[in-house]
Amino acid sequence: MYLQKADLPEIDDDTVSSSDRVVDAIIRGIWSARYVPGQKLIEAGLTDAVGVSRGPVREALKRLAAEGVITLTRHRGAYIRAYGRLDADEMLEVLEVLTCLMARLAAEAANRDQNAKLMRDAYEILDGQGNRHGEDALFIGQRHHFYDTLLAIAGNIQLARLLPTTQIQLLRLQIMPYLTAQDRQAQLDEYAAITKAVLAGEPKTAESAMRRHMRRSRERFARAPDEAFAALV
Amino acid sequence: MYLQKADLPEIDDDTVSSSDRVVDAIIRGIWSARYVPGQKLIEAGLTDAVGVSRGPVREALKRLAAEGVITLTRHRGAYIRAYGRLDADEMLEVLEVLTCLMARLAAEAANRDQNAKLMRDAYEILDGQGNRHGEDALFIGQRHHFYDTLLAIAGNIQLARLLPTTQIQLLRLQIMPYLTAQDRQAQLDEYAAITKAVLAGEPKTAESAMRRHMRRSRERFARAPDEAFAALV
DNA sequence: TCCCATTGATTGTTAGACAATAATGTCCTA
DNA sequence: TAGGACATTATTGTCTAACAATCAATGGGA
CATH class of the missing domain: 1.20.120.530 (GntR ligand-binding domain-like)
Structure with missing residues (x-):
């Protein structure tokens, strides 16, 4: 049986930056359907979930926004991208x-x-x-x-x-x-x-x-x- | 005479985030040939140049890396992307x-x-x-x-x-x-x-x-x- | 000349703080 | 009861200061 992306990672904690781990957590959340299009991502929730501070979380969100995976609106936060x-x-x-x-x-x-x-x-x-x-x-x-x-x-x-x-x-x-x-x-x-x-x-x-x-x-x-x-x- | 991208912006300071201003500064640096492929970008230099703290600078670098404009290597910093x-x-x-x-x-x-x-x-x-x-x-x-x-x-x-x-x-x-x-x-x-x-x-x-x-x-x-x-x- | 340790510079990350804004709830009035 | 003005709360945007981890460069010493 093929392993789903959602189950895989187990990334090396040492060779990978904190923001990478946040990105990974979000991507995995999408692949496992825990996040659905339109859902809001709250910084505080991510800091808790991944166990890192706000800095790396915000870096990860910027990166994912650049990749088109989430939408960022100033003062309004991050949402899993939903297409019209x-x-x-x-x-x-x-x-x-x-x-x-x-x-x-x-x-x-x-x-x-x-x-x-x-x-x-x-x-x-x-x-x-x-x-x-x-x-x-x-x-x-x-x-x-x-x-x-x-x-x-x-x-x-x-x-x-x-x-x-x-x-x-x-x-x-x-x-x-x-x-x-x-x-x-x-x-x-x-x-x-x-x-x-x-x-x-x-x-x-x-x-x-x-x-x-x-x-x-x-x-x-x-x-x-x-x-x-x-x-x- | 057509205005170059390098000369344009003059972005609204209020409607635009600090990290956007950093991104803009770097992009403009590329268009004006002030930055060349392979050149190193130092966080401290950017904080001085744009007048923001390290947080937004790092967010901007992550975003530009996701867009493929710069390459980020852990502990080694950011470089304007150079193609082989x-x-x-x-x-x-x-x-x-x-x-x-x-x-x-x-x-x-x-x-x-x-x-x-x-x-x-x-x-x-x-x-x-x-x-x-x-x-x-x-x-x-x-x-x-x-x-x-x-x-x-x-x-x-x-x-x-x-x-x-x-x-x-x-x-x-x-x-x-x-x-x-x-x-x-x-x-x-x-x-x-x-x-x-x-x-x-x-x-x-x-x-x-x-x-x-x-x-x-x-x-x-x-x-x-x-x-x-x-x-x- | 080559190797290696020390030093300095830079990055990665944390914590706490505060202002600005948006979302929410409450109360008052029509 | 519906609607609007207000106060409250939650969340984001940013800054400062600090420290560990790592890399780059310097300078001996073999």
């Missing part, structure tokens, strides 16, 4: 080109080293879990692993830096409750197509499979009800 | 897909409102300045305005958030001194092609003009000598 309809659609438009690049690069490198095996493993875990309903948190963790594997195979470090994986996670979380069983099955089929093309070492096919996946995702977002999105924005 | 050869190439590979999206969206929206005029103005300023040698800082400021205009016309806020314009600036700065007169002229021609396609409202053409520009840029980077890049990385 337009935000989400624009985000997916940008993510499309980035993930297509990822798929293309991954397909180009799929035959090197252990890459094929990594890819197969990541997909099988995702597929095995995807059919069971209810375990949203687990499914999301495994999808993340699938993406991480693609990124690792693609081998472009700067792409890994720029691709906002946690923001993707937050986006997905927002419409997760409104997906039908068909939607879920369609997603799995799309992942299967991407996997197949990457394993076949066909960059063009992988790219268009990914593009189709992202386009379909946009349609699924468009069909989601208003409750799924933040007001105003 | 591989870093730069990978970065350009990612930037290619993002800027191509930008060009495509801009071309789709070029006929709305004042967009055509904005685009023409931005290009003319760039073209008028580009031929004079020597004024690197000025040229770079105007290229930035060109990109900003494209982004504004494209109208995708999330793309504007994700496109790392200051990082692009730092990249360009590194090879600027090693470009030949032909290189510069070629760049200007490429910008002209992009502008023309955007103004014509031809998304496909704009995208491929941008792609050609980024590919050529990668070649120019590849030809730059080792001194242009950070060692090791």
Whole structure:
């Protein structure tokens, strides 16, 4: 059984700064669905939870805000980022080109080293879990692993830096409750197509499979009800 | 005469936090070429320069590190980011897909409102300045305005958030001194092609003009000598 | 010349304090 | 009872001062 990001870390207390530990705690909270979009983060609560003083906490919040994971408003505090309809659609438009690049690069490198095996493993875990309903948190963790594997195979470090994986996670979380069983099955089929093309070492096919996946995702977002999105924005 | 980013701000002291002012000071330092890639930033120096305490300075550094503008190493401090050869190439590979999206969206929206005029103005300023040698800082400021205009016309806020314009600036700065007169002229021609396609409202053409520009840029980077890049990385 | 210890500079973190602002609750009035 | 003005509280933004941990540089000593 694959370990969820939420369970993993156990970071070296010595080689990691206090603010890193705060960042980690928040990210882990998101992955474990303990934090949901729109939720407020209070400095005092974080100092207690992580056991550090306000300095590192505030540094961590600034960093997460820069990464787009939380929104900071002066004198009003930090909130887990919640996307409006337009935000989400624009985000997916940008993510499309980035993930297509990822798929293309991954397909180009799929035959090197252990890459094929990594890819197969990541997909099988995702597929095995995807059919069971209810375990949203687990499914999301495994999808993340699938993406991480693609990124690792693609081998472009700067792409890994720029691709906002946690923001993707937050986006997905927002419409997760409104997906039908068909939607879920369609997603799995799309992942299967991407996997197949990457394993076949066909960059063009992988790219268009990914593009189709992202386009379909946009349609699924468009069909989601208003409750799924933040007001105003 | 177009105002450079370096000269602009004059931010409201009341509506902006102290750490924002620090961020601004550093960004402005980069745009005005007072800071160069690899240069060290010392907390004490920033507290003096901006007139705030260490707290906001450290928050600003964390934020800039998250944006990829500086590199932070534990106990070793903050440095203006310097790209190695591989870093730069990978970065350009990612930037290619993002800027191509930008060009495509801009071309789709070029006929709305004042967009055509904005685009023409931005290009003319760039073209008028580009031929004079020597004024690197000025040229770079105007290229930035060109990109900003494209982004504004494209109208995708999330793309504007994700496109790392200051990082692009730092990249360009590194090879600027090693470009030949032909290189510069070629760049200007490429910008002209992009502008023309955007103004014509031809998304496909704009995208491929941008792609050609980024590919050529990668070649120019590849030809730059080792001194242009950070060692090791 | 090379290695190593001491010194100085810089960073990482804490604690406590206070002003500024936003959120909340209370009371009074219409 | 609803609404608005006010006071109260919670939270954020910032500063100062302090200290440990670590790195960089200096200067011997072998």
